Amino acid sequence: MPPDGCNCGRSRPPRTTTPLLTDDLVIASRARAREPELPAATVAHALATLVPAKLARYxxxxxxxxxxxxxxxxxxxxxxxxxxxxxxxxxxxxxxxxxxxxxxxxxxxxxxxxxxxxxxxxxxxxxxxxxxxxxxxxxxxxxxxxxxxxxxxxxxxxxxxxxxxxxxxxxxxxxxxxxxxxxxxxxxxxxxxxxxxxxxxxxxxxxxxxATWPRASIVVITWDNLAFSRLCLASILQNTEYPNYEIIVVDNASTDGTVAELRRLATEAPHLRPIFNPHNAGFGPANNQGLAAATGEILVLLNNDTVVPHGWLTRLARHLEDPAVGLIGPATNRTCNEAQLDIPYQTYGEFRHIARTQGEKSKGQRHPIRMPMMFCLAFRRDTYERLGPLDEQYEVGMFEDEDYALRAKAAGLDVVWTPEVYIHHAYHASIGKLLPTGEYMRLVRLNQGRFEEKWGICWERHRPAPAPAA
Missing domain, CATH: 3.40.50.2000 (Glycogen Phosphorylase B;)
Structure with missing residues (x-):
């Protein structure tokens, strides 16, 4: 090697690791792209493969x-x-x-x-x-x-x-x-x-x-679902080239190996900080724990049933440079409103291509929205200080995002979504466990009543935008 430690750009031989996210990995079904289930082969691969701690670089x-x-x-x-x-x-x-x-x-x-x-x-x-x-x-x-x-x-x-x-x-x-x-x-x-x-x-x-980039804090909540959490965290580490960020993972008493995986990752990726709850605190309280621990000027709430593409955080942060923007969310394959873009894909590689294509054709675009769903929501610290933490009266989860959007609008802030960022969302991977028992619909009715009583309005269901005519 020449003097002064230079090797003329040749990288050190990388450690051999089994990749978790590969272009042929199936993350959605073409026929049932809206469902939270992962194919059995994908679940087996995710459960057998540790999250690589290698970080994306600017x-x-x-x-x-x-x-x-x-x-x-x-x-x-x-x-x-x-x-x-x-x-x-x-x-x-x-x-x-x-x-x-x-x-x-x-x-x-x-x-x-x-x-x-x-x-x-x-x-x-x-x-x-x-x-x-x-x-x-x-x-x-x-x-x-x-x-x-x-x-x-x-x-x-x-x-x-x-x-x-x-x-x-x-x-x-x-x-x-x-x-x-x-x-x-x-x-x-x-x-x-x-x-x-x-x-x-x-x-x-x-x-x-x-240090020239404002620090960003990504808050992720986990409650079992190790396969989903590994895919989510791997995508953050692999695709977040944003130069100054931390990940705060709040675990709600997982029992499926998630705790051990988070402890391992924290030793290999120092900017990942886990918080372990002795019980399932619920969606709102756990996110509030993460927000209270966050040190960033940019705050992002991200569900663990998501997969993010290259450039996602940099683009969201660029929109937040406009002080008029209070809350911003991305486009996705699955949500409850117009931010849902029905673009068929099945593999991680196809998703990456779609996300990049969306970014290229939608540069700088953002649109008003009644509510950006909290599977991915970004805002500045000054917005958080004006609005305060999430309302914890909504049991388990649901209606926190609707509530927060109304609070932002009441404060005179814009609530928007951008098609420039496209994030895969499995949807209901955690709370969907309550569907077979009927507990999910009981919670919907209960939290809807709390929301309507607080705001004095009759809640109306969201609808995805209709597909364009062929």
């Missing part, structure tokens, strides 16, 4: 236009690739002695004009499905182009302390090398000291970059 885009920065940029690109980021290096020098790049490092030609650069980055984003990204900008980059990249896609900018003031003013992170004695050092600045190895330099850059 992407790194390196623009090398300044000749005196190309060597540094090449080392940065290689180090980020070695840490499993996808890296797109524009303007990288090529020579016969150069080692082959890692599979996750692409060397691309640098466009000669700034207007062409913006078009090239837009095409790259669409082709590669880039969401959260760190852009290393050369000193020669036009400040207007840098600002447009930040405005359009939310990519964070890393700029040298020696860049022009107009470009430095756009930066999220300032990068100083050993020649920084004349630079102004502040809390945005990352310093590359001569004695630092390249892995150490990656680590300080990674910490600084993650």
């Amino acid at each position: 992407d790194a885009i390196v623009l090398s236009a300044a000749p005196d920065q190309i060597e540094r940029d090449t080392r940065i690109a290689a180090e980020f690739a070695r840490h499993d980021h996808r890296v797109f290096h524009f303007g990288a020098q090529r020579n016969r002695r150069q080692r082959p790049a890692a599979p996750n490092l692409q060397r691309l030609p640098m466009p000669s004009r700034d207007d062409a650069l913006l078009e090239t980055l837009a095409a790259l984003r669409d082709a590669e499905g880039i969401e959260a990204a760190m852009l290393f900008a050369p000193d020669t980059l036009d400040a207007g182009i840098a600002g447009e990249v930040r405005r359009r896609w939310g990519w964070r900018l890393v700029v040298s302390t020696g860049a022009p003031v107009a470009l430095r003013d756009r930066a999220d992170v300032l990068l100083a090398t050993e020649k920084f004695e004349f630079a102004t050092i502040n809390e945005q600045t990352v310093v590359f000291l001569p004695e630092m190895s390249w892995p150490e330099r990656w680590a300080v850059l990674d910490r600084a970059f993650r």
